[in-house]
Amino acid sequence: MDALDLARWQFGVTTVYHFLFVPLTIGLGVYVAGLQTAWHLTGKEHYLRLTKFFGKLFLINFAMGVVTGIVQEFQFGMNWSEYSTFVGDVFGAPLALEALLAFFLESTFLGLWIFGWDRLPRRIHLACLWAAVIGSNLSAYFILAANAWMKHPVGYEVVDGRARMTDLWAVLTNSTALAQVPHVVAASFVVAGGFVIAVAGYRILRERGLAVLPGRRNAPAAQDATVPMRRLPDMWRTSLRAALVMTAIAGAVVAGSGDLSGQLLREQQPMKLAAAEGLRHDTAGAPFSIAPGVEVPGLLSLLAAHDPGATVQGIDDIQARYEKAFGPADYIPNLPVVFWSFRVMIGFGMATVGLSVLGLWLTRRRRSGTAKPVPGWFARLCVLALPLPAVAIISGWLLSEIGRQPWTVQGELMTAASVSPGVSLGEVAITLAVFTVLYGVLAVAEGVLLVRHVKAGPELPPIESAPTGAAPARPDDARLTPTLMY
Numbered sequence: 001m002d003a004l005d006l007a008r009w010q011f012g013v014t015t016v017y018h019f020l021f022v023p024l025t026i027g028l029g030v031y032v033a034g035l036q037t038a039w040h041l042t043g044k045e046h047y048l049r050l051t052k053f054f055g056k057l058f059l060i061n062f063a064m065g066v067v068t069g070i071v072q073e074f075q076f077g078m079n080w081s082e083y084s085t086f087v088g089d090v091f092g093a094p095l096a097l098e099a100l101l102a103f104f105l106e107s108t109f110l111g112l113w114i115f116g117w118d119r120l121p122r123r124i125h126l127a128c129l130w131a132a133v134i135g136s137n138l139s140a141y142f143i144l145a146a147n148a149w150m151k152h153p154v155g156y157e158v159v160d161g162r163a164r165m166t167d168l169w170a171v172l173t174n175s176t177a178l179a180q181v182p183h184v185v186a187a188s189f190v191v192a193g194g195f196v197i198a199v200a201g202y203r204i205l206r207e208r209g210l211a212v213l214p215g216r217r218n219a220p221a222a223q224d225a226t227v228p229m230r231r232l233p234d235m236w237r238t239s240l241r242a243a244l245v246m247t248a249i250a251g252a253v254v255a256g257s258g259d260l261s262g263q264l265l266r267e268q269q270p271m272k273l274a275a276a277e278g279l280r281h282d283t284a285g286a287p288f289s290i291a292p293g294v295e296v297p298g299l300l301s302l303l304a305a306h307d308p309g310a311t312v313q314g315i316d317d318i319q320a321r322y323e324k325a326f327g328p329a330d331y332i333p334n335l336p337v338v339f340w341s342f343r344v345m346i347g348f349g350m351a352t353v354g355l356s357v358l359g360l361w362l363t364r365r366r367r368s369g370t371a372k373p374v375p376g377w378f379a380r381l382c383v384l385a386l387p388l389p390a391v392a393i394i395s396g397w398l399l400s401e402i403g404r405q406p407w408t409v410q411g412e413l414m415t416a417a418s419v420s421p422g423v424s425l426g427e428v429a430i431t432l433a434v435f436t437v438l439y440g441v442l443a444v445a446e447g448v449l450l451v452r453h454v455k456a457g458p459e460l461p462p463i464e465s466a467p468t469g470a471a472p473a474r475p476d477d478a479r480l481t482p483t484l485m486y
Contacts, residue, residue: 002421007079014071017439021065027192028058029133040126046235053458064446083408083418090165091146098142100428106135141181148177150409152268179260186253187393189345193247194352195387200240201382204374239256244359266304269314272403275333276342327368341399348392414485
């Protein structure tokens with residue numbers, strides 16, 4: 001093992017770890033903003049309680065995402081200086097837009113939202129949260145646009161061994177970016193939806209005195225004397241239903257954008273597509289392998305070209321073409337990782353979306369108009385399914401990045417030529433060990449904070465209500481009472 005291998009491991013570990021928090025932040029921010037909007041429009045107190053409860057989970061995760069994201073930036077200078085030299089003139093614009101526009105918008109208005117509960121009118125306070133959510137999604141767009149350029153470089157020219165941007169608009173509207181952004185953002189909503197589904201399922205079990213695993217029982221959660229017992233299950237059912245709807249809709253977007261991405265792979269990154277299928281030779285009517293030895297004839301061609309008889313390039317034939325075009329080298333990525341990442345992504349993602357569809361059916365309203373209670377077994381299933389969407393999106397990221405190897409910039413810069421020339425094996429090993437220990441500590445801290453907050457449940461202070469017959473306060477003028485502050 002040399003410095004290049006360890007540098008790849010370090011960037012992979014830190015990226016995957018960071019990517020645990022980013023999708024949850026993106027999706028959970030939209031979910032919390034939706035809850036607060038519902039409270040603003042209806043005035044129903046359970047929407048406010050849910051907003052504040054999931055808002056704290058959102059903030060914990062947001063803080064961890066910021067901390068872990070900073071480490072990645074330092075690696076470009078430490079371990080990947082040759083890569084930074086080559087792409088710096090191209091990456092500078094989208095990353096500057098991400099930092100100066102998107103992240104500034106996100107962090108500024110999120111701060112106003114955190115500290116403005118008892119100071120800002122409801123309408124302004126709600127607008128602050130939506131501005132922060134828009135900022136987080138803009139941030140994702142600029143970063144994914146930069147990443148898409150590595151897979152399909154456009155709007156540039158190479159001058160003196162460096163890529164120089166010639167068309168910013170071409171970079172930001174790269175066909176790969178236009179397919180990748182909705183795919184990743186929608187997948188983030190699936191991750192957040194799965195998280196909320198698991199939390200709601202746990203709280204439903206807890207309020208009923210049931211354990212997650214059958215055969216054990218918990219004492220019912222303590223209730224505030226001012227809140228009727230029946231209100232809490234209704235509240236968690238509401239949060240569960242909202243998350244189920246979000247996950248089902250986002251899953252449909254993931255499937256549609258994934259179909260577009262598959263077509264682009266056939267044209268722009270044929271080796272990644274062939275590796276994901278394990279297809280060795282150019283094949284007309286290429287089959288799709290559900291598992292080794294289990295194939296569906298013509299399905300890969302149908303997915304990649306919408307034509308069951310279309311030809312899909314194979315690994316060995318692409319290798320021969322690349323050797324002629326770029327010179328002798330091993331252009332084949334890690335086949336087992338790419339092959340199984342593709343299937344884990346699809347399988348776990350479909351399982352999460354299937355869970356949401358099942359939940360919507362089980363909790364639908366009866367013909368009489370009454371709501372069906374959430375079955376206990378389904379609430380347990382929701383909790384146990386918590387890891388599925390996270391594993392699915394991480395597997396998709398592994399497929400995307402490892403499948404591009406040995407290129408850092410497709411057709412222009414290989415990974416072996418991207419590493420810093422002066423970095424040693426020992427230096428990378430030390431920083432990798434430090435990051436691994438640090439991230440392990442942060443993971444424990446994050447887990448403890450999230451679990452503690454979920455177990456504690458929402459704060460249940462008395463709600464000040466207007467006297468009978470009094471006109472409700474105007475939403476644009478009303479302020480929250482101090483008892484509902486963070």
